[in-house]
Amino acid sequence: MNSQVMTMMPALRMSGVSKTYGTGAGTVHALRDVSIELRRGTFTAVMGPSGSGKSTFLHCAAGLDRPTGGQVWLGDAELSGMSETRLTVLRRERIGFVFQAYNLLSTLTVEQNITLPLRLAGKNVDRALLIDVIRAVGLSDRLNRLPSELSGGQQQRVAIARALVTRPDAVFADEPTGALDTKTARQVLELLRHVVSAMGQTVLMVTHDPVAASYADSVVFLADGQFAGEMRRPTPELIAERMTHLGDRRAS
Numbered sequence: 001m002n003s004q005v006m007t008m009m010p011a012l013r014m015s016g017v018s019k020t021y022g023t024g025a026g027t028v029h030a031l032r033d034v035s036i037e038l039r040r041g042t043f044t045a046v047m048g049p050s051g052s053g054k055s056t057f058l059h060c061a062a063g064l065d066r067p068t069g070g071q072v073w074l075g076d077a078e079l080s081g082m083s084e085t086r087l088t089v090l091r092r093e094r095i096g097f098v099f100q101a102y103n104l105l106s107t108l109t110v111e112q113n114i115t116l117p118l119r120l121a122g123k124n125v126d127r128a129l130l131i132d133v134i135r136a137v138g139l140s141d142r143l144n145r146l147p148s149e150l151s152g153g154q155q156q157r158v159a160i161a162r163a164l165v166t167r168p169d170a171v172f173a174d175e176p177t178g179a180l181d182t183k184t185a186r187q188v189l190e191l192l193r194h195v196v197s198a199m200g201q202t203v204l205m206v207t208h209d210p211v212a213a214s215y216a217d218s219v220v221f222l223a224d225g226q227f228a229g230e231m232r233r234p235t236p237e238l239i240a241e242r243m244t245h246l247g248d249r250r251a252s
Helices: 003-008 054-061 084-094 110-120 127-137 152-164 182-197 236-251
Strands: 012-021 028-038 043-047 069-074 095-099 170-174 203-206 218-223 226-232
Touching: 012 054, 028 054, 028 069, 028 226, 043 054, 043 182, 054 170, 054 203, 084 095, 084 110, 095 152, 110 127, 110 152, 127 152, 127 182, 152 170, 152 182, 170 182, 182 203, 218 236, 226 236
Parallel strands: 043 203, 043 218, 095 170, 170 203
Antiparallel strands: 012 028, 012 069, 218 226
8 A cells, every 4th residue: 555545544543442341240341332533643632530441442442452343443454353463563563652651671771772663573773763763852862871770751751762763653652641740741741742743643642631631632531431522622621621520420
């Protein structure tokens, strides 16, 4: 498929996705008939009360978990029917992950952690792209440091650079600022905003923080495993108000 057609495709498409755990009276419906499309070069936040299905949504979207029903497309690739081997390759080559816990290897330098996905895939490092990514995340003077020599915010920047170095179809961020102080969290969110606005990356972020979600282009709300609305041009105040109503709905 040529690059022009790929560019026109959504970065991510989920159609009628459901996910259940358990059987009989113990069945839990984590997701119920969820459908969404994410355009390339957009920043989407996912929010909802505890138990609303946010993590399951992210895991199904990123190919970390298989939906019980429905389809998940990453660009031109349909994930739901893939073998575990093909899914592993796809996650390594076409998806970037940023987690709350950084997940860096302590014995590798900053540069080695960033380029690890390429080395695991047996691919050469695109030095021009690597330099651009390192410059974007502000780590040019720390390439030979070990993770233990970095602050939490710097470690998260390494994780973001690692997620970008493969030119992924989408970056999935799971509570990326959850372990950071307010100032450092803001810097990381500004970086995620930058990689979308300046680098054309697609980011899907799960968060519980209205301030974090306000950096996104739009916020998708989940309640009881179902979509409960979307907000464009979000502000922390509007998000907090909507979340309050979602909590009321869940309690009712």
